[in-house]
Amino acid sequence: MEWDAEVDVIVVGAGGGGAITALTVAQEGLDVALFEKTDFLLGNTAASAGMIPACGTRFQKDLQIADSIDIMTNDILKKNHFESNAKQVQALASISGPLVEWMNDDLKIEMSVVTEFKYPGHSSFRMHAPPSRSGLELMKKLKKRILEHENIYLLLNSTFNELITDGEKVLGIKVKTPDGEQCIKGRAVVIATNGFGGNKEMVNQYIPEIADALYFGYEANEGEGIQAGIKIGAMTSSLTAYQGHAAVNEQTGLLVTWGTIMMGGFYINLQGQRFANEAQGYSEFAKEVLKQEGQKGYIVYDQNIHNKLLSIEDYKQINEMEAYKKANTIKELAQLIQVNPNTLSNTMDTYLNQTEGVADIFGRNSFGEKLRAPYYAIKVSPALFHTQGGLSINTNAQVINTEGEEIPNLYAVGGSAVGVSGNHAYGYMSGNGLLAALGFGRIAGLNIISNLVANKEEVIND
Ligand SMILES: Cc1cc2nc3c(=O)[nH]c(=O)nc-3n(C[C@H](O)[C@H](O)[C@H](O)COP(=O)(O)OP(=O)(O)OC[C@H]3O[C@@H](n4cnc5c(N)ncnc54)[C@H](O)[C@@H]3O)c2cc1C
Structure with a gap:
């Protein structure tokens, strides 16, 4: 196989989930290639209200708001009628507080608790957002951080549509760039291309009840990430779920x-x-x-x-x-x-x-x-707004195959992966979208670091 380039980590899709993954691994010195289909770093994340649910943060404590991983986990599960995977929900609730504080402290995205009102299903004030309460501000700041990192290679106008494997583990991707199709090798591949809300055919197939409604999400989210995973044997879950x-x-x-x-x-x-x-x-x-x-x-x-x-x-x-x-x-x-x-x-x-x-x-x-x-x-x-089902993942955001085993080197985050909203529209609790995108983005990044950084040091020392 001839490769056009080789990096430590490939991230496809530069919305919120992709940006958080890329920044997490880049902070530890790994080289990242971040491929984005459009000319912009926006995605659904920029269209959102930028409100990230998180529990046990110091911002909540400052306002004497009582909350915990258990309370948040239970709220999410109750809203989706206990249809989603409880371990996954708990993994997200656990990372949520440290994630928001890391975004504030390391990424310099100022966060505060939204206390104007509570969304249905939340028993505590736990939405954290930048001052303007807008996803656009969130994405502008994430973009700024990405451009500051010399080890993140951002490639716009580049559409991912195929995973390359050796029959067992993922070795890299095929991506259509302005210079033609390229094969990129990576030690880990993260799919962050959101769901299939922009693909009418898939919406008709999986969620006909909402097919007549206006699609208010990002047009580029057409499901290629999910399709590429299915093609190499990934399992999917909750494809009927949506926000x-x-x-x-x-x-x-x-x-x-x-x-x-x-x-x-x-x-x-x-x-x-x-x-x-x-x-x-x-x-x-x-x-x-x-x-x-x-x-x-x-x-x-x-x-x-x-x-x-x-x-x-x-x-x-x-x-x-x-x-x-x-x-x-x-x-x-x-x-x-x-x-x-x-x-x-x-x-x-x-x-x-x-x-x-x-x-x-x-x-x-x-x-x-x-x-x-x-x-x-x-x-x-x-x-x-967006679909909530996708590639099946474990609590480390690693993609699972139809036999229930991890596909080595492959991760999915945000709308590309199964979310925490169960199987129906009623399961979506406000914030589940950004929680699964940024939360699993952070979890995937940390998992990749623990798998790759030790190995990288060994390679350098050899
Ligand atoms: C109007 C609106 C308001 C919302 N408000 C909230 C809120 O307040 N709180 C909340 O939690 N959630 C909210 N959501 C949901 C939330 O925005 C999404 O769940 C979240 O942004 C998903 O992040 P993501 O990284 O998975 O996808 P996105 O942010 O959509 O990023 C996906 C990126 O992948 C790119 N891409 C797609 N296909 C390819 C491909 N083949 N190759 C390369 N790149 C590709 C896209 O161009 C895009 O940039 C809202 C959604 C909408 C539409």
């Missing part, structure tokens, strides 16, 4: 934070009626919206919620563009959004009459503060 979201504002292309709901707002269909328990989670709610006439809706909230959400970057932009309607009475609001005023009035009256802690007819039992005028409504659509 949906019920609140994309198509007019601005911005995400409307579910904080609108968790702080006391509610979701109506285009006829002005509530139709399901919004507080169960935004992921599974997307499917509920697709069942409604018109397949869209509005979130209704108030001035108090609006004011509190201005600290969130996406919402700040929504505010700048005035993407919502605002009115002093609920009937006026109904007219602005072309909904029958009596219907919306009835919906609002019934909603305001609910008692905190007592489930309504949809099962919602937490209603936040009572809404007060002026009222806001923002148009929202359901979307597929």
Whole structure:
């Protein structure tokens, strides 16, 4: 076999998971080739709110927030109805605190706890994010760190689609670069190309229930990493799992934070009626919206919620563009959004009459503060954000074959690997995406270091 280049570690996909893996191994002096299909370091990570769940951090301790690996593990498992692998969840919960502190201290990405609201399923305030609460800021800083490392060779416009093996272990990859197809040899290969949300055919095949929704993730995430793994005998798990979201504002292309709901707002269909328990989670709610006439809706909230959400970057932009309607009475609001005023009035009256802690007819039992005028409504659509199933991995992020054995030298992280969201949309707890990307990125990197650094020193000393 003729190789075009040889490095210690090959990472394919330069989103959050790939960046964290590359930085982890580069910090220990290993040479890394990082291949990215597009011309940018963005991925879904840049589109995200940049919120990373982590427990036991000093940032939580400073705010006297009680949390632990067990509590976080249990929250994630409870949300996915105990469908995902408990050991994997625990491995991620265990790395989460040290990961966020390492990002703050070593990567100089300032982290703080999001205390404005809790997402469904989280029993503690544990979302950690950069100041702007935006994934774009996260990726910009990760890119800066990557460019500072002389031992990370970043190759853009380079599409990975094949693994090279000797029939047993992975030896390297084939990648289409601007200079043509190249064969790159590596002592470890990490697949970080996210899932298959951008591949309509695969979405139709594995998750037909969300195939009609808008795809709001990164277009380049077309599943090549998962397909390349399958081709060499890797096992896959939970391919039916995904992160949906019920609140994309198509007019601005911005995400409307579910904080609108968790702080006391509610979701109506285009006829002005509530139709399901919004507080169960935004992921599974997307499917509920697709069942409604018109397949869209509005979130209704108030001035108090609006004011509190201005600290969130996406919402700040929504505010700048005035993407919502605002009115002093609920009937006026109904007219602005072309909904029958009596219907919306009835919906609002019934909603305001609910008692905190007592489930309504949809099962919602937490209603936040009572809404007060002026009222806001923002148009929202359901979307597929990313897929949550992928290559089966162990707790070290090593890929497993269909016999249940590790494939030597092969790792998968983030959306390319099976996540911790079980097998359905309801299993996605906010933060599971970045947790599996950055968490397994860090775990894969540390595992590669422990396997390769000792060997590298031996080779040098020989
Ligand atoms: C709008 C939105 C908001 C979200 N908010 C949150 C949040 O607040 N918290 C949270 O935890 N999760 C959130 N998520 C999910 C989260 O963004 C993802 O789970 C996470 O970013 C996945 O990281 P990744 O590294 O696996 O993939 P990505 O960040 O998507 O990176 C994958 C990279 O691989 C590249 N690539 C693809 N195919 C190839 C190939 N064949 N060869 C080379 N490169 C390739 C892509 O171009 C891309 O750069 C959100 C998602 C969306 C869409």
